[in-house]
Amino acid sequence: MTEFNTLLRSLTLLATLACALPAAHAVEYKTVALDKSKITFNYKQMGVAMDGQFKKFSTQLSLDPAKPANAKATIEIELASVDAGSSEADDEVVGKSWFNIKSFPKATFVSTQVKAAGTHQFDVTGKLTLKGQTRDVAFVLKHTPQGSNGLLSGGFTIKRGDFTIGEGPWAKFDVVANDIQVNFQLTAQPGK
Amino acid sequence: MQTHKLTYTPLAKALHWLMAALLIGLLSLGFYMADLPLSPDKLQLYAWHKWVGVTVFALVWLRLLWRITHRPPAYPDSMSRTLQLLAHGGHWALYGLMIAIPLTGWLMSSAKGFQTVWWGVWPIPDLLAKDKELGHSLQEVHEALNWLLVLLISGHAAAALKHHWVDRDDILTRMLPQGKKHD
Numbered sequence: 001m002t003e004f005n006t007l008l009r010s011l012t013l014l015a016t017l018a019c020a021l022p023a024a025h026a027v028e029y030k031t032v033a034l035d036k037s038k039i040t041f042n043y044k045q046m047g048v049a050m051d052g053q054f055k056k057f058s059t060q061l062s063l064d065p066a067k068p069a070n071a072k073a074t075i076e077i078e079l080a081s082v083d084a085g086s087s088e089a090d091d092e093v094v095g096k097s098w099f100n101i102k103s104f105p106k107a108t109f110v111s112t113q114v115k116a117a118g119t120h121q122f123d124v125t126g127k128l129t130l131k132g133q134t135r136d137v138a139f140v141l142k143h144t145p146q147g148s149n150g151l152l153s154g155g156f157t158i159k160r161g162d163f164t165i166g167e168g169p170w171a172k173f174d175v176v177a178n179d180i181q182v183n184f185q186l187t188a189q190p191g192k
Numbered sequence: 193m194q195t196h197k198l199t200y201t202p203l204a205k206a207l208h209w210l211m212a213a214l215l216i217g218l219l220s221l222g223f224y225m226a227d228l229p230l231s232p233d234k235l236q237l238y239a240w241h242k243w244v245g246v247t248v249f250a251l252v253w254l255r256l257l258w259r260i261t262h263r264p265p266a267y268p269d270s271m272s273r274t275l276q277l278l279a280h281g282g283h284w285a286l287y288g289l290m291i292a293i294p295l296t297g298w299l300m301s302s303a304k305g306f307q308t309v310w311w312g313v314w315p316i317p318d319l320l321a322k323d324k325e326l327g328h329s330l331q332e333v334h335e336a337l338n339w340l341l342v343l344l345i346s347g348h349a350a351a352a353l354k355h356h357w358v359d360r361d362d363i364l365t366r367m368l369p370q371g372k373k374h375d
Contacts (some may be wrong), residue, residue: 045235045306046235046236046238046239046309046312047239047309047312047313048239048306048307048308048309048312048315049307050305050306085305085306086304086305086306087324088230089230091230092230169231169232169233170232172232174232174236175232175235175236176232176235
């Protein structure tokens with residue numbers, strides 16, 4: 001009897017594992033918890049490090065960390081939601097010589113390729129469209145599992161000149177630098 | 193003998209006139225740039241204003257050090273006790289403002305989220321975290337103190353000229369570069 005019980009328990013355990021394991025592998029991130037996510041940027045103004053962020057953005061995501069090749073991500077940023085560090089800068093940067101949000105209200109990022117690059121890391125390439133211009137960007141995406149969610153973070157540097165962000169008197173880079181570092185932290189949630 | 197000193201040392205004179213030039217420049221620039229619309233020029237002017245302001249903040253401590261280690265020439269006996277007290281008070285108020293004004297400028301920059309990087313090279317620590325409301329209040333204090341400085345500098349200059357032309361004493365000349373040498 002005892003042996004039979006042990007066998008039965010082992011079988012039950014196996015069955016549970018058999019069911020549970022594929023489930024654990026099949027975690028695919030489908031949505032992003034916007035309240036636990038942020039997109040920030042850093043730049044230099046007269047040698048002074050400034051930071052800002054975009055408060056509104058939306059995402060379309062499908063990422064199974066086990067099958068990165070099938071992963072896809074689209075991020076749309078509402079440029080009007082910019083916080084560029086001061087209210088004066090916020091008013092300026094949405095204007096014609098910067099983002100020109102009347103004609104180009106959104107910035108979009110669309111992934112083109114996702115490849116595994118070590119444990120919990122991926123090499124991502126994609127297209128960033130800003131003010132009517134599209135440029136390739138590449139970055140390392142870090143994946144930090146947090147229970148059933150996953151924190152996806154990374155960053156890349158763009159040249160504002162590539163997108164004619166800052167025209168006319170702002171076109172020179174002596175006061176506001178050309179390099180803009182963009183960083184993001186997205187809390188991804190699984191879905192079907 | 194200390195009591196016979198009739199003029200300031202060359203260092204004290206140099207610091208006085210250097211500060212005079214810097215303060216008048218900073219005041220003019222400050223009142224001019226504050227109302228400019230945002231432009232690269234405005235940001236550049238702000239940066240210069242802050243750099244020179246930090247320089248003044250450093251220089252004032254040097255002046256205070258001189259002031260504490262030297263006895264300045266005494267006021268002439270022709271000045272009444274009240275006037276002498278007023279002159280002393282005015283001078284210490286000027287020192288106070290030369291410390292308080294750059295300090296409020298530094299604090300308001302921190303509160304507004306614009307760190308000061310001296311000459312674009314040396315970052316000066318932020319004493320306050322970013323806080324828009326506080327930044328605005330500090331800006332008002334900075335401006336009010338500057339109006340007070342304008343008043344005090346005008347009074348200071350008017351008094352010096354009165355001593356020179358009305359009282360005909362050596363108060364003004366002893367601060368001039370070619371003023372009387374030590375006895």
